[in-house]
Amino acid sequence: MSTPHPASTSSDIERYIGTHVAALRTGRNLTQEQLADAIGVTKGYVSKIENGHIVPPIGTLVRIAQALQVEVTEFLKASGDGYDDAFSIVRINERRPEVRGASAFGYDYVSLAHKKRHKHMEPFLFTFPTDISSEVRFEHEGEEFLFILSGRVEWEMEIDGSTRKWTLEAGDSLYFESRLPHRGRGLGGEARALIVIYTPQ
Secondary structure (H helix, E strand, O other): OOOOOOOHHHHHHHHHHHHHHHHHHHHHHOOOHHHHHHHHOOOHHHHHOOOOOOOOOHHHHHHHHHHHHHHHHOOOOOOOOOEOOOOOOOHHHHHHOEOOOOOHOEEEEEEEOOOOOOOOEEEEEEEEOOOOOOOOOOOHHHHHEEEEEEEEEEEEEEEEOEEEEEEEEEEEEEEEEOOOOEEEEEEEEEEEEEEEEEOOO
């Protein structure tokens, strides 16, 4: 795992997510330690998020959203985008904001339906890293659908105490329960996928 970026080089999205998490947390009268306990991380990790030092991976953002009782796209949208309860049209030039590198985790993702409020599914365009720490796994409540758009992905999940791996290529798809520890990395270059996350209320 790489060293988190210092605050002086935080991107706009890192600052936006950190400020928004802090505001929602304090608005619900939670301490950093209480939020950390709720999402399974350390108080120091929450502090780094709120100070704009790191952007957590999408699985952690989902857990934060659940703990704060908001949708995960609360952390991925800019103001004034014209949100709607019934539908969402996102033009190719409206894919904002884009999260590069997910800080130490190497995942790039961008929300594809950030204008729709009160939804159960979150579609993202993912770019997989070619290298990831052997200690990194993602897990959260809900279900996920993965469709490989380009490249090749080594996909790994823990099922019934054992680790299973598959090589997924363009056109392959996978549907799984997000509670299973999982991760993926690109093989031989950039790999991109459409990922849809279902989060139960």
